Amino acid sequence: MALKSKHQRLILVLIALVAIIGAGLLAASALKDEAAYFYVPADVKAKGFTPGKAVRLGGMVVAGSLAHAPDGVTKTFTVSDGKATVPVRFTGIAPDLFREGSGVVAEGKFDAQGTFIADNLLAKHDERYMPREMEGMSYDPKTHKVTGAAKP
């Protein structure tokens, strides 16, 4: 059975595409750890840390953990990913959106005791967008539903 030449070309292109996409996916999964923009506390707990090596640490600022040192520019807080926590110390100006219960990416290094000494903070915004009146309502990432009463 002779294939029509346009069908032959179609099959050839499809095989090539499957091969390229497969190669792309393999490369992406191999890069999984390398291309991560930051480490989370669970990674630190599982793999340990190298004091003095420049890394980024990301997670949520634990509510109630933020404390300001008397010098006025130093903050200490705890970063959590729900599995582990890491204490962080930062001296400098934090972005406006940096707050307790919100996401943060800290750039810096660990000291020998396991405290993360940050020299830069980035606020990580999550995928929720809502009007001010709805602040305080809870959001369920599984069902994508916002629940809870509005603040009086």
Add this chain to the structure above:
Amino acid sequence: MHAFANPAKFLSLAKVLTPWLFWGGLALILVGAGCGLFVTPADYLQGESVRILYIHVPAAWLGMGGWTGLAIAALMQIVWRHPLAGVAGRAIAVPGALFTAICLATGSIWGRPTWGTWWEWDGRMTSMLVLLFLYFGYIALARASAEQPGGIGENGGVSRVTAIFALVGAVNLPIINRSVVWWNSLHQGPSITMRGSSIDSAILWPLGLTVIGFSLWFGAIVLMRMRSILAQNKVEARMARLAREAA
């Protein structure tokens, strides 16, 4: 699709469609952007800077949609030898690159007050920048194929290498889409998924208007560019015939 293999047939349809897409798209953009600026509430955390969403999201959608169009045109060219496929690819590339650049620029402007940085090399931003460079590569290849004497590019199309480049570059599209899921990234995860939206409907609704509006506009720009390429071909063919007759 092959009904439009005849450029005359395509041109008569495109001529009717262009003004509808252009003015309809512009109207939707103006209404959507106006409501996004003046009607919707500010975000509880981001404040007023949330409003850049109404430009940033359509730009990202069209930057990636443009490359999807290039890949489909390339498939049509390689497999079915559709005579207008190369013309379409050439017409899509520049607006696609423009919207990708707008996406990167608005994202950067939003990132400064929100994240505290203009640019970071996280997965989403890096893969989107790669898309912009892919567009530059496609535009350069399309231009080079026009300069090949006797090549397909002489009729406003693009060379086979250019088409293959468009297909290979499409690998980047799922990477952009999944970059915030596969890797820890500074860019937030997807807000709008199959399960619903984590953007409150009070903020969300003008986004639909600007996404559809910019998409219609994109279509109008592509049709206008295709018509101008085909008109250019006609002029060149006539000049060549006159030159032959004069000789």
